[in-house]
Amino acid sequence: MTAAVPPGLPAKMHPLVRAFLAAPGVVRDAIDGFGSPAHLVFPQVFAENLARLRAPLAARVPGYRICYAHKVNQSRAFVRTAAAAGVGIDVASAAELHGALSDGFDPALIEVTGPKGEEFLRALIGTRVTINVDNAWELERIAALADAREPVPVLLRVCGFPGTPVSRFGMPLHTVHAALEVLAASRDRIEFRGFAFHLDSGEPAERVRAVDTCLALTERAYDHGLTPSVLNIGGGFRQVFTDDVAAFDAYVHALRESLLGRGEPMTWGGNTFGFHLDDGAVHGTPVFHKYANTVAADTMLTDLLDTELEAHGGRGIAQLVGENMLELWLEPGKALVDHAGITVARVEFVKETSDGSTLVNLDLSRDAVTPADQEVMVDPILVTAEGADPVAAGVFLAGRLCLERDLITNHKVWLPRRPVPGDLIAFPNTGAYHMDLSAARASMHPLPPKVAVTHRDGTFQVCRDVEFESGPIPRPRPGIDGARRHEVH
């Protein structure tokens, strides 16, 4: 492999984020002000994503509710932006609930999902938040604890749809009859709002089957004298990470070749990323396949709403939802924060290993930019990339922990030149789970600070995430690269 045209995984980036990274001195000032590493969130991009998901819903169904799935990021700026936009929120812990309430959410717009223990359930009774019930025990506890003076709104999360892998979440279909009996018997204390599901996969066909099943369950609920008014189709609307799918494919091809010993080595520590080698060929699907997606979340949603269901005379899902007078609820997480977060870290030193690899050591650990230890297939950006006649350098990025496995990239990345200590490296699109899902405080390293970046009147403004005040958020203008320096509060 020659270094002339190195393989690359160019990231799709929002113009606002691109402008922020390109504005002279702006990133360095932010890092000098808040410390390295740092997570930066862009509430304006969040607001734009929200508008994009709202559009197909507003055009197709009479009633809908978007519940921002808070678990995707702990950012307060995102929660406040969602509150200001008037959408709902899906919280999955007492702390998330507390955050949503203190950031201005009306309890009637809060939905609690995920498995809940006795203490949390007790705390929810009488608060008017909708409980998305995960299992029969939860339902029985709610029935026992609820009071007719403040009936508890609930959704039933169901699972086990035809052709869908078994899930630990939700109530299997064969248990729904018993659940409906409990609901019918507790009508004075429990307000049954409807059925919900959240699939672990973003596969459109699986979602269609789940919708189909939930529509049939809705009919069954009527037979029990219940009056469901909601169909909640969960989250799982995908992100688009790559800016160039041909480059992505070429990178994966070069990676496969390297696993067969052809061309330049591209993996650290014998990693095969889910591929397996057999008879001189590479087989299987790589663990990082989601980074190749090119279908935007709003397109996925539009396609779903327009899908015609054979069992319903070929009528579309949106039409059926309307005819059944159901409100369509969604719980998008990653689709709302797509392109709305980056992480910046500083290069500490660069070293060679015994096999000739170059390791660029950062003041960051893998878990701060990697969800559930998945390999992230998006090129990091050398923020300070200037320098005369740069020569691309193929490197692995290493973390700061005393762990062999603390490699931020187990695949080789090509940077425009060999970094030097003090350089800044930005990781694009880390807002969805990458920042917060797995980050630990090993070796007592503090978690990176979170910083909110907005662009107003040609200026980047940077403040602590917890201090972000939503106010009216100006939409980022296209072509904002002439931005002036930011103000740090």
Ligand SMILES: Cc1ncc(COP(=O)(O)O)c(C=O)c1O
């Ligand atoms: C119940 C529920 N709803 C919504 C979401 C958000 O999913 P996504 O970020 O894929 O949209 C999750 C994520 O785990 C979830 O568990």
